[in-house]
Amino acid sequence: MLKKTSLILLVLTISLLTVLPYKASSNSTTIQVDPPTSIVTIGEIFNVNINVTDVTNLTCWQLELYYQNTRLNCTAVIKGPFLDAGGGTYFGKTITNTYNSTHGCLLAYCTLLGSTSVSGSGTLVTITFKAETEGRTALHLDETQLGDENIPPDPIQHTTVDGLVHVGITGTPDIAVTNVAPSKTIACQSYPMKINVTVENQGDTPQIWNVTAYANATVIETKKIALASGNSIMMMFTWNTTG
Numbered sequence: 001m002l003k004k005t006s007l008i009l010l011v012l013t014i015s016l017l018t019v020l021p022y023k024a025s026s027n028s029t030t031i032q033v034d035p036p037t038s039i040v041t042i043g044e045i046f047n048v049n050i051n052v053t054d055v056t057n058l059t060c061w062q063l064e065l066y067y068q069n070t071r072l073n074c075t076a077v078i079k080g081p082f083l084d085a086g087g088g089t090y091f092g093k094t095i096t097n098t099y100n101s102t103h104g105c106l107l108a109y110c111t112l113l114g115s116t117s118v119s120g121s122g123t124l125v126t127i128t129f130k131a132e133t134e135g136r137t138a139l140h141l142d143e144t145q146l147g148d149e150n151i152p153p154d155p156i157q158h159t160t161v162d163g164l165v166h167v168g169i170t171g172t173p174d175i176a177v178t179n180v181a182p183s184k185t186i187a188c189q190s191y192p193m194k195i196n197v198t199v200e201n202q203g204d205t206p207q208i209w210n211v212t213a214y215a216n217a218t219v220i221e222t223k224k225i226a227l228a229s230g231n232s233i234m235m236m237f238t239w240n241t242t243g
Contacts, residue, residue, distance in 0.1 A: 028053070028054040029052070029053065029054050029055045029056075029146070029156060029157065029158040029159070030052070030053045030054065030158060030159050030160070030161060031050060031051070031052050031061075031063065031124070031141060031144050031146070031158055031159075031160045031161070032050070032051055032053070032141075032160065032161035032163075033048055033049075033050060033065075033139045033141065033161065033162055033163025034048065034049040034050070034051045034123075034163075035048065035163070036161065036163050036164065037163065037164045037165075037166070038163065038164070038165045038166070039165075039166045039168070039208050039224050039225070039226045040131045040165065040166070040167055040168070040208070041131065041167070041168050041208055042131050042132065042133065042134060042167060042168070043130070043131060044130070044131045045075070045128060045129070045130050045131075046128070046129055046131070047126055047127065047128050047129075048126070048127050048129070048139060048163060048165075049080065049123045049124075049125070049126050049127075050063060050065070050080070050108075050123070050124045050125045050126075050127070050141070051080075051121065051122065051123050051124065052082065052121060052122065052124055052146070052158075053121040054120075054121060055118075055119060055120070055121070055146060055156060055158070056119045056148075056156070057117040057118075057119060057148045057149040057156075058082075058083065058086075058117055058118050058119065058146055058147070058148065058156065059086070059111065059112045059116075059117045059118075059147055059148060059149050059153055060083075060109075060110065060111035060112065060145075060146070060147040060153055061083070061109065061110055061111075061124055061144075061145060061146050061147070062107075062108070062109035062110075062143070062144070062145040063107075063108055063109075063124070063125075063141055063142075063143065063144045063145070064105055064106065064107050064141070064142045064143045064144075065105070065106045065108075065127065065139055065140065065141055065142075066099070066103050066104070066105050066138075066139075066140040066142060067103065067104050067106075067129075067137050067138070067139055067140070067165070068102060068103060068104075068135075068137035068138075069097050069098060069099070069102065069103055069104040070102070070132065070133055070135075071131070071132055071133055071135050071136070071137040071165065071167055072104070072129045072130065072131060072132060072137060072165060072167075073097055073104070073129065073130045073132055074095045074097055074104055074106055074127060074128070074129055075128045075129065075130055076127070076128035077093040077095060077106060077108055077125060077126070077127050077128070078125065078126045078127075078128075079091040079110060079124075079125060080122065080123030080124045080125050080126055081122065081123060082118060082120075082121075082122025082123055082124055083110050083111075083112060083118060083124070085118045085122075086112045086114070086116040086117055086118040087112055087113065087114040087116050088112070088113040088114060089110050089111065089112055089113060090110065090111050090113055091108075091109070091110045092108070092109050092110075093106065093107065093108040093109075093125075094106070094107040094108075106127060108124075108125050110124070110125075111147075115149075116149075117148065117149040129165070131165070131167045132167070133167065134167050134168060134206055135167055136164060136165060136166045136167065137164075137165050137167075138162055138163070138164055138165075139162055139163035139164065139165060140162050141160040141161075141162055144158065144160050146158055166208070166226040168206045168207060168208035168226050173201075173203055173207050173209060174201070174202045174203030175199060175200070175201060175202065175203070175207065175209060176199065176200045176202050177197060177198070177199050177211075178198045178199065178200050178232065179196070179197070179198040179234075180195065180196070180197050180198075181195070181196040181197075182194070182195045182196075183195070183196075187215075187239065187241055188241065189241050189242070189243070190241060190242050191241060192238055192239060192240055192241060193238070193239040193241060194236055194237070194238055194239075195213055195220070195236070195237040195238075195239060196234055196235070196236050196237075197211060197213060197234065197235050197236075197237060198232060198233070198234045198235075199211055199225070199227075199232065199233060199235070200227075200230075200231070200232035201227040201228065201229055201230065201231055201232070202230070203229060206226065206227065206228045206229060207226070207227060208224070208225070208226045209224075209225065210222050210223070210224050210225075211223050211224075211225060211235060213237040213239070215239060220237055220238075220239045220240075221237045221238060221239075223235050223237070
């Protein structure tokens with residue numbers, strides 16, 4: 001695991017806040033990458049959010065996010081709106097795309113300046129990346145910290161959920177639908193039908209594309225997928241037959 005020793009001292013109007021020690025969690029508070037999986041092409045600019053869910057009395061947070069710097073380049077970091085609901089905030093960030101020979105690192109932190117706190121779920125920060133080369137990389141959360149309303153803040157226990165980015169390349173596609181298997185032979189109104197669709201990348205290059213299932217001319221569902229050359233995948237579509 002990538003580790004980085006850091007100490008951040010934020011000067012508040014009412015107290016000094018030091019970085020909180022990380023604690024394992026058994027409750028429902030979670031810091032997670034959203035979307036959990038991003039499928040993009042080389043040169044594409046895209047955003048991911050870091051969200052917190054089911055937190056109580058949050059006054060400050062800090063996180064690090066690691067990614068392969070051959071795959072992605074971090075270009076911007078914008079504070080999310082969640083903590084602002086409690087009043088004025090102090091926000092800081094550091095982007096280091098060359099943290100080491102293989103990875104880049106984003107450090108971001110924010111604290112409320114007043115005596116209020118916020119509870120619930122929302123976005124802590126939005127991160128913009130540019131896809132550089134074909135392949136995939138984890139978006140790994142590390143050194144995540146949440147602080148409550150006490151002075152000094154006590155750590156809020158939580159879990160983390162990493163993200164994943166697939167970077168594909170453009171080229172002449174050779175995509176085949178090799179099987180379509182509905183769960184039933186008769187579709188009845190208001191009874192959803194599951195449809196398993198198997199597709200294969202029969203070309204020489206990795207591809208990213210949309211697969212859409214239809215009932216005659218009606219779109220059932222569209223899914224975006226990425227596949228390396230020679231690989232296949234089975235996807236399940238759900239046909240909502242209400243109406």
